Amino acid sequence: xxxxxxxxxxxxxxxxxxxxxxxxxxxxxxxxxxxxxxxxxxxxxxxxxxxxxxxxxxxxxxxxxxxxxxxxxxxxxxxxxxxxxxxxxxxxxxxxxxxxxxxxxxxxxxxxxxxxxxxxxxxxxxxxxxxxxxxxxxxxxxxxxxxxxxxxxxxxxxxxxxxxxxxxxxxxxxxxxxxxxxxxxxxxxxxxxxxxxxxxxxxxxxxxxxxxxxxxxxxxxxxxxxxxxxxxxxxxxxxxxxxxxxxxxxxxxxxxxxxxxxxxxxxxxxxxxxxxxxxxxxxxxxxxxxxxxxxxxxxxxxxxxxxxxxxxxxxxxxxxxxxxxxxxxxxxxxxxxxxxx
Numbered sequence: 001x002x003x004x005x006x007x008x009x010x011x012x013x014x015x016x017x018x019x020x021x022x023x024x025x026x027x028x029x030x031x032x033x034x035x036x037x038x039x040x041x042x043x044x045x046x047x048x049x050x051x052x053x054x055x056x057x058x059x060x061x062x063x064x065x066x067x068x069x070x071x072x073x074x075x076x077x078x079x080x081x082x083x084x085x086x087x088x089x090x091x092x093x094x095x096x097x098x099x100x101x102x103x104x105x106x107x108x109x110x111x112x113x114x115x116x117x118x119x120x121x122x123x124x125x126x127x128x129x130x131x132x133x134x135x136x137x138x139x140x141x142x143x144x145x146x147x148x149x150x151x152x153x154x155x156x157x158x159x160x161x162x163x164x165x166x167x168x169x170x171x172x173x174x175x176x177x178x179x180x181x182x183x184x185x186x187x188x189x190x191x192x193x194x195x196x197x198x199x200x201x202x203x204x205x206x207x208x209x210x211x212x213x214x215x216x217x218x219x220x221x222x223x224x225x226x227x228x229x230x231x232x233x234x235x236x237x238x239x240x241x242x243x244x245x246x247x248x249x250x251x252x253x254x255x256x257x258x259x260x261x262x263x264x265x266x267x268x269x270x271x272x273x274x275x276x277x278x279x280x281x282x283x284x285x286x287x288x289x290x291x292x293x294x295x296x297x298x299x300x301x302x303x304x305x306x307x308x309x310x311x312x313x314x315x316x317x318x319x320x321x322x323x324x325x326x327x328x329x330x331x332x333x334x335x336x337x338x339x340x341x
Contacts, residue, residue, distance in 0.1 A: 001098075004089075004094070004098075004102075005102045008076065008080075008099065008102050008103070009102065009106065011076045011079060011080065012072055012073060012076045012103070012106065015072040015075050015076050015079070016068055016069060016072035019068045019071050019072050019075075020064060020065065020068035020072075023064040023067070023068055024060065024061075024064045027060045027063055027064050028053070028060055031053070031056050031059070031060055032049075032053060035049060035052050035053065035056070048132075051132065052129060052132065052133075054125075055125045055126075055128050055129035055132070056125070056129065057125070058117050058118070058121040058122050058125050059122065059125070061117060062114060062117055062118055062122070062262065062265065063265075065110060065113075065114060066110070066114060066265050066266070066268040066269055067268075067299060069106070069107065069110055069268075069269045070268060070269065070272045070275075070276060070295075070298075070299070071295055073103055073107070073269075073272075073273070073276040073280070074275075074276040074279045074280040074291060074294075074295055075280065075291070076280065077099065077276065077277060077279075077280025077281050078279070078280040078281075078282065078291050080280075081280065081281055081282050081283070086281055087283070096277060096281065096337050096338060099277065099281075100273050100274070100277055103273055103276070103277075104270070104273060106269075107269035107270045107273055108269075108270055110269045111266050111267055111268075111269050111270050114262075114265065114266035114269075115263070115266040117266075118258075118262035118263075118265075118266065119242055119246075119262075120242045122258075122262070123242045123245035123246065124242070127245070155176055156174045156175065156176050156228065157174065157175045157176070158172070158173070158174050158203075159172070159173040159174075159175075160172055160192075161173075168191055168192065168193045169191070169192045169193065170190060170191055170192075171190065172187075172188070172189045172190075172191070172192040172205065172208075173186070173187070173188055174186070174187040174188075174189075174203075174205075174228070175187075182214070182215065183212065183213065183214040184212070184213045184214075185210070185211070185212050185213075186210070186211045186212075186213075187205065187208060187209070187210045187211075187226070187228075188208050188209050188210075188211075189205035189206060189207060189208030189209075189226070190206065190207040190208060191205070191206040191207060192204060192205050192206065202227050202228070202229050203227070203228040203229075204225065204226075204227055205223070205225070205226040205227070205228065206224065206225055207223075207224060208222075208223055208226065209221065209222050209223070210222075210223065210226070246259060256314070256315075257310055257311075259315075260306070260310040260314070260315060260317055260318055261306055261307075261310060263318050264302075264306050264317075264318060264321055264322065265306075267322055268302065271322060271325050271326055271329070272298070272302070272329070274326070274329035274330050274332065274333035275298055275329040275332065275333070277333055277337055278329065278332045278333045278336045278337060279291055279294045279295060279298070281336075281337050283340070302325065305321055305325070306321060309321060
């Protein structure tokens with residue numbers, strides 16, 4: 001029996017890898033294209049793009065592993081049926097349930113890994129990805145350079161005469177107009193540099209003059225060093241535990257949908273065992289089997305069931321869909337396999 005288990009699992013592992021790797025590659029390309037759209041807003045180096053890809057890797061794995069296992073399990077049994085090995089096993093008194101028990105252990109292990117992936121790794125990766133993008137977006141707003149059009153620095157209009165190789169600037173002009181009291185402020189500095197401290201940006205001005213005009217009052221100030229703080233700060237998300245992430249009120253509706261969908265997707269390898277056996281185990285002489293069509297329809301039906309019920313039923317859709325799917329597929333398995341073999 002152990003030899004037979006290893007034989008079935010060897011076939012499963014080979015088919016699983018041959019299905020998972022192409023799906024993983026396609027999903028990775030799709031996510032990389034999505035990440036590439038960020039470059040329209042922020043500048044990302046190859047290393048930073050790689051970091052962003054690592055952040056979305058748990059999500060890529062989550063959408064490829066469950067379907068890969070279901071398809072691989074079905075095609076493994078179909079291949080054994082096509083080679084008449086299934087008929088030989090049943091003729092020797094091997095019950096179909098033995099095959100399901102053999103597939104149950106890797107299915108259960110994969111379901112546990114998928115649950116840990118979305119419940120623990122997903123919040124961490126999602127938070128890091130969001131914070132990294134927010135930081136780069138905030139940083140991009142102050143990618144200052146010499147230009148005839150100038151820049152915006154918080155409430156100030158900023159003009160830079162010249163960029164230096166060490167990251168400093170020369171001949172800097174700042175202008176601010178307060179509409180409320182109709183005052184105007186003009187600051188001129190010979191040198192300036194951007195200082196980033198704990199995600200708060202400071203503009204350090206050196207050797208300059210400041211002019212303030214308010215109706216009938218005009219003021220001039222000379223300074224050696226002046227700091228102008230930007231009012232736009234980078235708001236980074238923080239969480240202490242995965243449970244806190246899922247229970248927080250930030251994007252609560254979206255996280256609720258993700259939690260329901262990902263929980264049911266985590267259960268997919270276990271819940272589809274009866275269906276995989278029903279699709280894969282066929283009598284080739286009498287039934288060539290429409291295995292690929294059945295696989296496609298099964299995946300669409302499972303996912304559409306989640307999308308339709310997660311909204312109106314909420315968290316109750318998890319036990320309902322799991323129970324209905326398991327009972328329905330068991331009935332199909334009993335009629336298609338047990339009664340025939």
